[in-house]
Amino acid sequence: MIVRILTEGQFEIPDTLVERLNELDNAVLAALDSGEEQEFKVSLAALLGAVREAGTPVAADFLGASDATLPYADATVEETRALLKSDGLIPG
Template sequence: MIVRILTEGQYEVPDSLVDHLNQLDNAVLASLDSGHEEEFRVSLNALLGAVRTGGEPVAHDYLGPSDATLPYADATVEEVRALLKPDGLIPG
């Protein structure tokens, strides 16, 4: 799976990490629903950190599509809501 972090780049994430990313995605969604800004920041940073540490950066000249697009770390709640798809930020 190719995951793009806005303003940062793309990462190739192994299939073995997708379930964990979906758990972290669910935490982001729950924090958005609850309206807790601090929980939102913690869960978003955990999701981004998991992509950065578990994925491999994709070459800058790669022109293929991303399977998921994540916000940058300082994104607002409104910016994250704009990126949401029916199944969250991470497909599946």
């Protein structure tokens, strides 16, 4: 899976991490639903951190599509909502 973090680039994510990313995605969604800004920031930071830590950066000249697009670290609730798909930020 290729995940793009806006303003940072793309990361190739091993299949073994997808379930964990979905758990973190669910935490972001719950924070969005509750309207808790601090909870949103913490859960988004955890999701982005997991992608950065376990993902392998994709070469800058790679032109393939991303499977998921995540907001940048300082994104607002509204900016994040604009990226949501029917199953959240991470497909699956």
